[in-house]
Amino acid sequence: MHVLCGSGSNCLSSLGQREKALAAIDEATDLYRTLAETRPDAFLPDLAMSLSNQSAYLSSLGQREKALAAIDEAVQIRRTLTETHPDAFLPDLASSLNNQSNCLSDLGQREEALAAIDEAVQIRRTLTETRPDAFLPNLASSLNNQSNCLSKLGQREKALAAIDEAVQIRRTLTETRPDAFLPNLASSLNNQSNCLSSLGQREEALAAIDEAVQIRRTLAETHPDTFLPNLARTRAVRGMILLQTGNAVEAAFSLLESLKVAVEAELEELIPPVAGLLREAYQHNPESVARVRLEITEHDLPGWVTDI
Known part of the structure; x- marks a missing residue:
């Protein structure tokens, strides 16, 4: 029964029924916790897995403090398990640390988030030394998150070094498995561009974002529902x-195309910053921006752009 609860929550989540998914994983977590009290060796790993999933569902519902509490417990359990069985549980510990870092970052606890992701990177770097095929993708993911944490703390050079390594790894991975890793490469190129831009290396930043746009445009041609939103975000950058x-x-050109997709796809978090950038572009060159708008949409610029 307890196994069905866990798998059921995944099915519900995939259907967008987040509240029901959370209820199912809550039940699974309670069951595993009860079982672990009498048979910890058998059920503590399952409890940690359920707590990790519980944290993800709570986070998706905006319950950030509860999400952090759940992943903190998962980290604690997995850290204990690695003391006696490191080969078996270090990968899981790294995964939970990665998620813990995200939760801490969401709550503005930036130093703690960086400490967690630093540990995840260290573990995954060690794991790749013996099993690169299995763990290089995970290392790239943690390096990507590490770069974001460093950027938020103003450590721009270190952030660029981390994302450069993530890009290098993902570029290598796409050579043999492009379908699996091209989306991740585009994501890292997007972040690399932001890091380069923050350091004033704008030509390099533009080259990175152009490559990300090209990849996401190609992906969106075959899977528009999945990749058009990411293409819109990249065109905004x-x-x-x-x-x-x-x-x-x-x-x-880039901003108007981004805004068009953002409105159609109801990407509410993207519309205000893109609109602000479009106003800024209009201030720099009103006639040309108005001409671009007319060319793309066959309509004049709306008042919210021109009435500055």
């Missing part, structure tokens, strides 16, 4: 970088 280089016209 490209527009921002172009604005920084003074190219308001090219920036307007």
Whole structure:
């Protein structure tokens, strides 16, 4: 019965029924906790897995403090398990540390988030030395998150070094398995571009974001529902970088295409920043931006752009 609860929560989550998924994983967690009280050797690993899933569902529902409490417990259990069986449980500990870092970052606990992801990177780097095929993708994922944590703390050079390594790993992985790893490469290139831009290396930033746009455009041609939102976000970054280089016209092309997808796909978090960047582009070059809008949409610019 307890196994069915866990798998049921995954099915519900895949159908977007997050509250029901959380209820199912809550039940599974309670069952595993009870079983672990009498047979810890057999059921503590299952309890840690359920806590990790519980944390993910809580996080997706915006219950950040509860998500952190769940993943903290999972980390504690898995850390204990690695003391006696490191080969078996170190990969799981690294996974939980990665998720713990995300939870801490969501709550603004940036130093703690960095400490957790640093440990995850260290573990996964060690694991790749003996089993690179199995653990290189996970190392790249943690390096990506490590770069984000470092950026939030203003450690820009270290953030760039981490994301450079993630890009290098993912570029290698795409050579043999492009279908599996091209989306991840685009994500890291997007982050690499942000790091380069923050350091004033705008030509390099533009090259990275152009490659990310190209990858996501190709992916969106065959799977638009999955990849168009990411393409819109990447085109927004490209527009921002172009604005920084003074190219308001090219920036307007990217921003208008990003805004169109953002509105159609109801990407509410993306619309305000893209709209703000479009206003900035209009300030730099009103006539050209208006012409770009007319060319793309056959409509004049709306008042919220021109009424500054």
